[in-house]
Amino acid sequence: MYDLIGDIHGHIDELKALLLKLGYQEEDKGYAHPNRKVLFLGDYIDRGPDSPGVVKLVRQMVKEENAIALMGNHEYNAILYNTKVDETFLRKHTLKNCKQHAVTLRQYKNKPTEYQEAIAWFKTLPLYFENEYFRAIHACWHIGSMNVLKKKSLQGVLNNDQFIESAAKSKELYKVVDILCKGLEVALPDGITFKDKDDNLRSEIRLKWWEDPKGKTIKEMSVLNINMPKKDFTVNMEHYPETDKPVFFGHYWLHGRPTLLKANVCCLDYSVAKEGKLCAYRFDNASILQENNLVWVDA
Numbered sequence: 001m002y003d004l005i006g007d008i009h010g011h012i013d014e015l016k017a018l019l020l021k022l023g024y025q026e027e028d029k030g031y032a033h034p035n036r037k038v039l040f041l042g043d044y045i046d047r048g049p050d051s052p053g054v055v056k057l058v059r060q061m062v063k064e065e066n067a068i069a070l071m072g073n074h075e076y077n078a079i080l081y082n083t084k085v086d087e088t089f090l091r092k093h094t095l096k097n098c099k100q101h102a103v104t105l106r107q108y109k110n111k112p113t114e115y116q117e118a119i120a121w122f123k124t125l126p127l128y129f130e131n132e133y134f135r136a137i138h139a140c141w142h143i144g145s146m147n148v149l150k151k152k153s154l155q156g157v158l159n160n161d162q163f164i165e166s167a168a169k170s171k172e173l174y175k176v177v178d179i180l181c182k183g184l185e186v187a188l189p190d191g192i193t194f195k196d197k198d199d200n201l202r203s204e205i206r207l208k209w210w211e212d213p214k215g216k217t218i219k220e221m222s223v224l225n226i227n228m229p230k231k232d233f234t235v236n237m238e239h240y241p242e243t244d245k246p247v248f249f250g251h252y253w254l255h256g257r258p259t260l261l262k263a264n265v266c267c268l269d270y271s272v273a274k275e276g277k278l279c280a281y282r283f284d285n286a287s288i289l290q291e292n293n294l295v296w297v298d299a
Contacts, residue, residue: 044058143238
């Protein structure tokens with residue numbers, strides 16, 4: 001049985017409180033439950049007060065086989081931020097990129113070896129998990145991209161050459177990882193732009209890939225409730241079928257009381273880094289999800 005936990009972003013106190021609420025106890029070798037295991041959905045670092053502490057706790061649980069940890073876009077970005085090819089970092093050290101990772105860098109400032117060990121560990125994390133009962137990914141279970149990843153990778157784990165390939169916009173793996181790790185996006189019409197939560201100007205929106213786009217407007221298909229003309233959604237997009245096994249993910253900074261998006265679709269990112277909630281789902285192998293299996297703590 002699995003307890004799936006969404007984006008943590010360095011919020012160690014909330015993570016410990018949630019684990020205790022789920023029945024895990026802190027032992028000599030980390031947090032453990034007598035008959036359950038955690039599946040972390042990624043984004044362990046950045047924004048919050050103690051990314052090193054979160055990474056250490058999660059790594060220990062994985063080491064003792066009390067958890068499985070997936071890669072989030074923040075771990076992926078950190079890998080590229082620290083990887084050079086021909087003296088050029090794969091993720092450029094622009095003001096925007098440095099700002100996103102600055103809190104974590106400060107927290108590791110006096111722990112350079114621990115930081116490099118964390119980056120090395122991030123490289124071992126798979127981008128997805130799937131068994132006969134459910135699927136889990138950080139941002140988007142996109143069937144076409146999943147098919148490519150399964151062919152190219154070792155159970156969702158990228159090797160060093162594939163990290164380099166995934167950073168090149170001309171390569172197929174770039175689009176695949178971008179969709180799976182960061183979400184499915186579409187350009188806004190007529191030059192419409194908006195500012196995201198980090199005050200960055202955006203001309204693309206992340207889509208509700210779990211929704212059937214037929215008959216919907218762009219506004220209805222956008223994850224964010226942004227102000228835009230009610231234009232019809234005309235992009236040809238595959239969506240997650242209601243007949244497929246349950247899928248869990250994080251990434252989307254939802255707000256309010258945690259709830260299911262569909263009977264087989266559950267997002268577990270409720271903005272812990274924005275005074276929201278750290279959220280989990282207690283999965284019992286049921287094909288239809290139940291809202292009373294959602295568990296959370298307030299930030």
